[in-house]
Amino acid sequence: MKALFGGSFNPVHIGHLILARDILEDFLLERVIFVPAFIQPLKEKLLVPPEIRLNLLKVSIKEEQRFNVWDYEIKQGEVSYTYKTLEAFVKIFKENPLLIMGSDSFLSFHRWKKPEKILSLSTLLIVQRPGYEENLTDVLKKLNVNLPVAEVEKGNVDKTILSKAKIIFYRGRQLQISATEIRERLKQGKSIKYMVTEEAEKILRRWWENAFQKNV
Secondary structure (H helix, E strand, C coil): EEEEEECCCCCCCHHHHHHHHHHHHHCCCCCCEEECCCCCCCCCCCCCCHHHHHHHHHHHHCCCCEEEEECCHHHCEEEEHHHHHHHHHHHHHHCCCEEEEEHHCCCHHHHHCHHHHHHCCCEEEEEEECCCCCCHHHHHHHHCCCCCCCEEHHHHHHHHHCCCCCEEEEECCCCCCCCCHHHHHCCCCCCCCECCCCHHHHHHHHHHHHHHHHCC
């Protein structure tokens, strides 16, 4: 089974990569496919341009053979709707993927475009995010669905869970790294070493310096 890991990746950081590796190993996946959004409908304008975010992802995952980047949403050049991405994925790969989603995003899942379509085309893997209280029951009530739900912890995942549950709550390792903090550290001229890969740091800092000089 393949997993889709969508998001703004504004920018991608070590936390994203470690989470993807943990999920790859815990759920015995074939691969994890990163899908950077062009524009996310429920988020404000992204600071890092799409072509830079895409390049950062490519250089960050190049050492992991089971990580891939799919530029489908960026190529569309419009607001990124997950149900459309899933439709395209199923058409290409002839299978339904595991869809990785942060618990913060799941709390607003009922506001997404065609959430019922997303549920029909994928299995949701809800990843615990630091600082967010998750209430699966309330979200499911808002969605008005009755689907098999499971909760698992890192390192203790039933290998048959993907055939049993449609929505899986995953309690993984907690890493206090965020794209927001990285952007703030860049603004303040602080180091982002160890928060992103070495090559990604060079690209990101070079872009930031050029953008700052142009008052972007």
